[in-house]
Amino acid sequence: MKAQHDIETVLRQYLNQWAHPELAVAHGYGDDAVAFLRRLRADDLPSVENRFFELNDRQSNQNLGTLAMRIRRAPGEIRRRIDEVNSSLERSEFDRGRFLTIDVRDSQHPDVTEFLASIARMQDRSLLADNRAAQEQRFQRIRELLARLGSSDPSDVAWRTRCLDTRRHVTFVGVEVDTEGRAVNHHDSSDALSGGQAQKLVFFCLAAALRYQLVGPDGDLPSYGTVILDEAFDRSDPEYTRRAAGVFDQFGFHLVLATPLKMIRTLQEYVGGVATVSIRDSKASRLGVASISEAADG
Structure with missing residues (x-):
C-alpha cells in the first residue's frame, strides 16, 4: 500500500506541473510513467x-x-x-x-x-x-x-x-516658403485646392520625385528622361503651365504630352513636334502630323 501511495504522490506532483493525456494519478499508471521517463532520458530532454x-x-x-x-x-x-x-x-x-x-x-x-x-x-x-x-x-x-x-x-x-x-x-505636408525660408502656406492634401492648384502641387512633387529616382542626389541629368503625361496641364493657367513645363525641362526630362491643341501655343517653346489624333467613334480614328504653328493656330 505504501508503494502505491508513493507512486500516486509522484504522479500527482508531476502531472500538476506537466499535464499528460496518457497518464493519471493512479498506481496502475506506474509502468506507463516509467516507460515515458525512459523515453525522455533517451531523447536527452534536458x-x-x-x-x-x-x-x-x-x-x-x-x-x-x-x-x-x-x-x-x-x-x-x-x-x-x-x-x-x-x-x-x-x-x-x-x-x-x-x-x-x-x-x-x-x-x-x-x-x-x-x-x-x-x-x-x-x-x-x-x-x-x-x-x-x-x-x-x-x-x-x-x-x-x-x-x-x-x-x-x-x-x-x-x-x-x-x-x-x-x-x-508619417504624414506629408507641402509647405510653401518665401525666399527667406519663412512658411507662408501649408497643404496637407489637395482637397481644399482648385483643380489647377491641385494639379500644380502634383506636378511639382512629381517632377522632383522623378528627378530623385532617376538622377540621384549628385547627378545633373536623368539616366532615363522620357516622361509621358496624359491630359497634361489641361486645368492649369498659361503662366503656371509654362512654369511647370520649365521645371521638367530644367530637370532634363523629355516630355511626351497628351493635351488639347489649345495648350500648344502656351507650350510651343517646349514642343519639338506635334501629332494629332482624331476620333470619330470607337471604330474610326486618324493619326496625323502637324507643324507647331498649325497646331497653335488650330
Whole structure:
C-alpha cells in the first residue's frame, strides 16, 4: 500500500506541473510513467530544453529587437529620402518668390506604440535571467504575438498593416516658403485646392520625385528622361503651365504630352513636334502630323 501511495504522490506532483493525456494519478499508471521517463532520458530532454531556452532568449530577442529597430528608424529614413526630393524642389520656384518643400511629420497610431511596448516588455532583461518559468511565460507571449501577426482575420490584418507598414507612420505636408525660408502656406492634401492648384502641387512633387529616382542626389541629368503625361496641364493657367513645363525641362526630362491643341501655343517653346489624333467613334480614328504653328493656330 505504501508503494502505491508513493507512486500516486509522484504522479500527482508531476502531472500538476506537466499535464499528460496518457497518464493519471493512479498506481496502475506506474509502468506507463516509467516507460515515458525512459523515453525522455533517451531523447536527452534536458539538453533539448536547454537549447530551446537558449534559442528563446537569443534568437527571438535578436529578431524582435531588429523588427522594433526598423520600425523606429523608418520615419528617419523617409525624412532622409524626402530631403533629396526637397533638394529637387529647390531648383524652381513653385510660385513667384515661393518654393515648395515637403515636411514629414510623425503620425504613429496607438497600435504601433503598444506593439513596440509589447516587444520591449518581452525583451525586459529581468525575464532573461535563469528563470525557466519566466522564460516559458515570455515564450507564450511571443507565440501569441506571432499568431496575431500571421492571422488572416480582417481585424488582425488591419492591425498588422498599421503596425508594420511604416509609410503609415508619417504624414506629408507641402509647405510653401518665401525666399527667406519663412512658411507662408501649408497643404496637407489637395482637397481644399482648385483643380489647377491641385494639379500644380502634383506636378511639382512629381517632377522632383522623378528627378530623385532617376538622377540621384549628385547627378545633373536623368539616366532615363522620357516622361509621358496624359491630359497634361489641361486645368492649369498659361503662366503656371509654362512654369511647370520649365521645371521638367530644367530637370532634363523629355516630355511626351497628351493635351488639347489649345495648350500648344502656351507650350510651343517646349514642343519639338506635334501629332494629332482624331476620333470619330470607337471604330474610326486618324493619326496625323502637324507643324507647331498649325497646331497653335488650330
